Amino acid sequence: xxxxxxxxxxxxxxxxxxxxxxxxxxxxxxxxxxxxxxxxxxxxxxxxxxxxxxxxxxxxxxxxxxxxxxxxxxxxxxxxxxxxxxxxxxxxxxxxxxxxxxxxxxxxxxxxxxxxxxxxxxxxxxxxxxxxxxxxxxxxxxxxxxxxxxxxxxxxxxxxxxxxxxxxxxxxxxxxxxxxxxxxxxxxx
Amino acid sequence: xxxxxxxxxxxxxxxxxxxxxxxxxxxxxxxxxxxxxxxxxxxxxxxxxxxxxxxxxxxxxxxxxxxxxxxxxxxxxxxxxxxxxxxxxxxxxxxxxxxxxxxxxxxxxxxxxxxxxxxxxxxxxxxxxxxxxxxxxxxxxxxxxxxxxxxxxxxxxxxxxxxxxxxxxxxxxxxxxxxxxxxxxxxxxxxxxxxxxxxxxxxxxxxxxxxxxxxxxxxxxxxxxxxxxxxxxxxxxxxxxxxxxxxxxxxxxxxxxxxxxxxxxxxxxxxxxxxxxxxxxxxxxxxxxxxxxxxxxxxxxxxxxxxxxxxxxxxxxxxxxxxxxxxxxxxxxxxxxxxxxxxxxxxxxxxxxxxxxxxxxxxxxxxxxxxxxxxxxxxxxxxxxxxxxxxxxxxxxxxxxxxxxxxxxxxxxxxxxxxxxxxxxxxxxxxxxxxxxxxxxxxxxxxxxxxxxxxxxxxxxxxxxxxxxxxxxxxxxxxxxxxxxxxxxxxxxxxxxxxxxxxx
Numbered sequence: 001x002x003x004x005x006x007x008x009x010x011x012x013x014x015x016x017x018x019x020x021x022x023x024x025x026x027x028x029x030x031x032x033x034x035x036x037x038x039x040x041x042x043x044x045x046x047x048x049x050x051x052x053x054x055x056x057x058x059x060x061x062x063x064x065x066x067x068x069x070x071x072x073x074x075x076x077x078x079x080x081x082x083x084x085x086x087x088x089x090x091x092x093x094x095x096x097x098x099x100x101x102x103x104x105x106x107x108x109x110x111x112x113x114x115x116x117x118x119x120x121x122x123x124x125x126x127x128x129x130x131x132x133x134x135x136x137x138x139x140x141x142x143x144x145x146x147x148x149x150x151x152x153x154x155x156x157x158x159x160x161x162x163x164x165x166x167x168x169x170x171x172x173x174x175x176x177x178x179x180x181x182x183x184x185x186x187x188x189x
Numbered sequence: 190x191x192x193x194x195x196x197x198x199x200x201x202x203x204x205x206x207x208x209x210x211x212x213x214x215x216x217x218x219x220x221x222x223x224x225x226x227x228x229x230x231x232x233x234x235x236x237x238x239x240x241x242x243x244x245x246x247x248x249x250x251x252x253x254x255x256x257x258x259x260x261x262x263x264x265x266x267x268x269x270x271x272x273x274x275x276x277x278x279x280x281x282x283x284x285x286x287x288x289x290x291x292x293x294x295x296x297x298x299x300x301x302x303x304x305x306x307x308x309x310x311x312x313x314x315x316x317x318x319x320x321x322x323x324x325x326x327x328x329x330x331x332x333x334x335x336x337x338x339x340x341x342x343x344x345x346x347x348x349x350x351x352x353x354x355x356x357x358x359x360x361x362x363x364x365x366x367x368x369x370x371x372x373x374x375x376x377x378x379x380x381x382x383x384x385x386x387x388x389x390x391x392x393x394x395x396x397x398x399x400x401x402x403x404x405x406x407x408x409x410x411x412x413x414x415x416x417x418x419x420x421x422x423x424x425x426x427x428x429x430x431x432x433x434x435x436x437x438x439x440x441x442x443x444x445x446x447x448x449x450x451x452x453x454x455x456x457x458x459x460x461x462x463x464x465x466x467x468x469x470x471x472x473x474x475x476x477x478x479x480x481x482x483x484x485x486x487x488x489x490x491x492x493x494x495x496x497x498x499x500x501x502x503x504x505x506x507x508x509x510x511x512x513x514x515x516x517x518x519x520x521x522x523x524x525x526x527x528x529x530x531x532x533x534x535x536x537x538x539x540x541x542x543x544x545x546x547x548x549x550x551x552x553x554x555x556x557x558x559x560x561x562x563x564x565x566x567x568x569x570x571x572x573x574x575x576x577x578x579x580x581x582x583x584x585x586x587x588x589x590x591x592x593x594x595x596x597x598x599x600x601x602x603x604x605x606x607x608x609x610x611x612x613x614x615x616x617x618x619x620x621x622x623x624x625x626x627x628x629x630x631x632x633x634x635x636x637x638x639x640x641x642x643x644x645x646x647x648x649x650x651x652x653x654x655x656x657x658x659x660x661x662x663x664x665x666x667x668x669x670x671x672x673x674x675x676x677x678x679x680x681x682x683x684x685x686x687x688x689x690x691x692x693x
Contacts, residue, residue, distance in 0.1 A: 064494070143523065145554060147557070147558040148492060149561060153527055153531050179481060
């Protein structure tokens, strides 16, 4: 069915009745099918993620997962398919502009001074502007760790970023989505 | 198998003991040996009999030849008369050979042989014939090996020896062969029955033990005869296997007991809160708030499960093949950076003292998580009214090892509780006012063990100092010895790192 094409995103369980999920993805990739694939797995072993991604999966979510997490990730994957292949050098959301080449962030006429990590955090949030980004996704993509931090580590980083980006402005850019994560969105419109 | 099925199995086994015996490997082996041995014995006996007969025949032939030559000599010297005299004399001796002198037409002239088969004297040469002696009153035919010699003027001379001796020897050998065969078969059968029964008895004992273990008696062990033979070795190994299984089962039991115990509380709370909300909440907002609370509670439960699974997998030690050469300094610095804002918010100073370029063969994710757990704990428990509320993270080489420590100035852990607190689900915070499940330290211990290191708790006077001792990567340790400043000899970050740290 997956080979028929026409799907935006594939959510594939590793334990399929007859076929291993990884083999399925591998065979799709061999046929130059680039439909984004998210692998679901009960095998939450650290090495399984690497195996899944090596087989051609685009994201990996161990069971049990929160539905909001799955939703956010599928959303990101489906947008990626629609987006142009080359990434733009600047991200622009309302009056917030991030220049990836010059490493500069401006809000309106003011320059926002960010630490390298804060810059990466904002970059990731703006890249997925209008989409929910979960805390785990942030830890994965900004810090490159795949575990679940027990405390609100990410929240503090985001609130620091928020203090620099949103403080003193009428409309906040970084929004908290209850029970899911964060979203950068131009609230003035 | 249910215990009730056991006696039935036991009875049926005893009923079929004999067929069972025939089916045993020991019996089959002995039977095969028996057949082979009997064949060999038969062959050897046959060979001996054949050789003895040949030897006897040769001897008889030799005697006959010598006599014929002697008699021919007599005839040459003294003519027929002398020959006949000699033959008459010799014929009368006890145990004499057979002699006969006959005329050219076959009439008997002298000798002790009668009743020759017709034509026996016609041709010269050697043959076996039936004959009878003249001296014997009764005519019992016997077999003899004879040689016929034609004298000058056509007279026939026959000399022979009775073959009775040879026949007797043959009979003796045949009888011996028969008896020994019978003995071999009987003894062999008895021996194989005995050996098979002995082995079968031990195997049956093992089977019985195995069945009782399957039926639930996990303490049962196979009996060891103490002879050190292969059955003993097998039993020994099986017992070791049973011990290991028992240990694992006990471990599983412990873990599942703990899980059941610790998950019951949050699950009950979750259920009660849902029920409470259903009963009392009147507005949509109140219901929403209750649902949010329920989701948080459920998320916590999932977190506990994940942590438990992770610990179990680490303890099974199945990921050692994905260890990489890592820059531990970079990992520690990264973790400190990740937690620094959180510490600041909690009113704690997070300080680091990290030696550069510490290399380790390890798993980045796991090391990061272990460290995160320790920092997390330090943040949770480190905020006392101490003069300098700070958390100090240190990483330094110590011989072939790397010492990585996280220290706080909180209440610390009393000496007596230090080993207990490393276990799963153990929390010293009796009131359980802080969030957490008592799994963070257990996970850190599992990670450190997986890397071949140790984790210990020290008094930070005041506070707690958790020290992880991890083996440094071999190449890095060597480099540290060779060069005074390891940081200059080894790139402080792997090639991929700068690109990751600095925004593109």
